[in-house]
Amino acid sequence: MLVYILMFCLGASVGSFLNVVVMRTVESKSWVSGRSRCDHCHKQLSWYDMVPIFSYLLYRGRSRCCHKPLSIQYPIVELLVGALFVWWIAVGAFFFRLASHPLATLQPLYWLLVGVVLIMIAASDAFYGLIPTRYVYFGVATTLIYRLILITGGAYHWADLGESVATAVGAYLFFYSLRKMTLGKGMGEGDEVLALLIGLILGWPKTLLGIWGGFVLGAVVGVLALMTGKKKFGQTLPFAPFMVLGLLLTLLWGEKILHYWG
Ligand SMILES: [Zn+2]
Incomplete structure (x- = not known):
């Protein structure tokens, strides 16, 4: 149990760092330079302003310095990466037990890296409406090398x-072709x-299943957003989170679903 709590804290801290990376990528700033500052008044932050999830809850989603609302991106990404790390140690430990092959250590590392990249892609699209292609190409290169x-x-x-x-x-x-046909609207x-x-x-x-799943999830959430008045007709939803979710569901249950259909 302790190892899961530790992995969650580690993951949430990595998530906290990745939040900054995503934000600086979107704003085309350097990833490493400068200390963390408040998004609103630019006052330098202390360590206790940056405890993953905890600081957000403690100050009720506001900055401690100027009491302005902070992006929900912070706790969400921290929570997701924390969850990824817990899942990884649970499943990764399983892989390691099976290790009769030197590649068995590479496999969990690859999936951890890809998981992190996918969370960053989904977060960029969800919170900024854009997908940094360098993240995607990093994922492509990692997958090819692996x-x-x-x-x-x-x-x-x-x-x-092949x-x-x-x-x-x-x-x-x-x-x-979808983008060309819709003249860039939507995609x-x-x-x-x-x-x-x-x-x-x-x-x-x-892939068929994963992309189909992404479209179905996107459509369901889109209709819900229209019905609850969160979005007006014609407004687009960021699609990457649904694509990533479709991918995840296919990785988990694709085998079973295809077997059932086939
Ligand atoms: Zn402030």
Whole structure:
């Protein structure tokens, strides 16, 4: 139990750092320079202003210095990365027990990294309405390198890689033509590159399921947002969080769903 609490705290702290990275990427600032300052009055923050989740709850979502509301992005990303780390140590420990292969340590590391990248992509789109393509390309490069290492270790095959690359290109072209057909309304260029990453991760035929799931989830939330008056008709929702959720659900249950249908 203690190890889960520690992993959650570690993940939430990583999430806290990633919040700053996402914000500075979106604002095109340097990732590392300067100490953390208040979003509103730019006063320098103390460590107790930056305790993940806790500070947000303690000051009720406001800054301690000037009492202005802070973005809900802070606790959400901290919570998500914390949850990812807990899941990872639970499942990662399982992988390590199976370790009869040197690649068994690489596998959980890859998924942790990809999980973090996907959370950053979803958060950028959800809170700023844009997908930094450098995050997506980082995910694509990591996935390709990981798969190539698996191939050299005999745990993956060239044919599988070829299939997932072809699927990725197909998914990219699908979103590209969708954007051209809708004249850029609804879909952005970021969605295309994200489709490329999802296609690469899921391969054929799971990509179909993942993207379909993303559309269904997006449609359901879109209708709910219209009904509750949170959005007006014609306003677009950020799509990346739904794509990432579709990917996650497919990773967890895709095998079962395809088996059931097939
Ligand atoms: Zn302030």
